[in-house]
Amino acid sequence: MITVHEVSKLTGVSVRTLQYYDKIGLLHPAKYTDSGYRLYDDAALVKLQQILLFRELEFPLKDIKLIMDSPDFDYRKALEQQIDLLTLKKEHLENLLNLARGIKAIGVNKMDFTAFDTSKIDEYAEKAKASWGNTPEYHEFEEKSKHRTVQENQILSTQMMSIxxxxxxMRDLPPDAERVQSQVKKLQDFITANFYTCTNAILYSLGTMYAGGGDFTCSIDKAGGTGTAEFVCRAIKIYCNK
Structure with missing residues (x-):
């Protein structure tokens, strides 16, 4: 556990910003001391990286919160977008650097402003935003989430982990057992009731993501024991292929 001041020094994010993220429910500390000081663990730091990633993509904080609260948030997809965007920014900076070096070496003899063009970066950022925010499921999720309080979101998260x-x-049972398949239906119904319409196609994708490593796998295995995420994935695939 490290303090909010240590997180600020480590990440370059101001203490005031971290306090604001906590206030709006975007990033809560792992715990509070008896004196009310914020303490952060590795999981909180990983989530902070994800938030900063979306900030690089120029997403508004309210959109970041909606996306990261969504049960189908895919960190690896977001990371790929970050890599692509940083590559475009690197090329942009190299063009500016070459222009500046040329001006220094031979002076300005040509009015060339192409190096200042950021249209590729802007276009990619818009496409990245659209890939998260322009689906019917996202808009349904946004509508269902907009009036919920931080405490209500925390309750939903706890309820989902309980599932x-x-x-x-049930890990000792075969994944096609009736009891296990009923639990898959319970998960699907819970997502539909609280987030967005969870079709079998969406559920199948979620199952693959649950077992794909990263935060989802760790959280599910923490809730149900090692191997639970993989078990859920197999049970979902059977359910969806019926």
Missing amino acids: FAEFGT
Whole structure:
């Protein structure tokens, strides 16, 4: 555990910004001391990286919160977008650097402003935003989420982890067992009721993501025991292929 001041020094994010992220429910510390000081663990730092990634993509904070609260948030997809965007920014800076060096060496003899063009970066950022925010599921999720409080979102998160914990108690059963398949239906219904319409196609994709490593796998295995995420994935695939 490290303090908010240590997080600020490590990341370059101001203490005031970290306090604001906590206030709006974007990034909560792992715990508070008896004196009310914020303490952050590795999971919180990973989430902060994700937030800063979206900030590089120039997403508004409210959109970042909606996306990261969504049960189908895919960190690896976001990371690929970050890599692409940084590559475009690197090329842009190299063009500016070459222009500046040329001016220094031979002076300005040509009115060339192409190096200042950021249209590729802007276009990519818009496409990245659209890939997250222009689906019917996203808009349904946004509508269902906009009036919920931070506490209500935390309750939903706890309830969803409880569903995965229940899966963990079934790992000795075959994934096609009736009890396990009923639990898959419970998960699907919970997502539909609280986030967006979870079709079988979406559920299948979620199952693959649950077992794909990263935050989702760790959280599910923490709730239900090691191997739960993979078990849930296999049970979902059977359910969706019926």
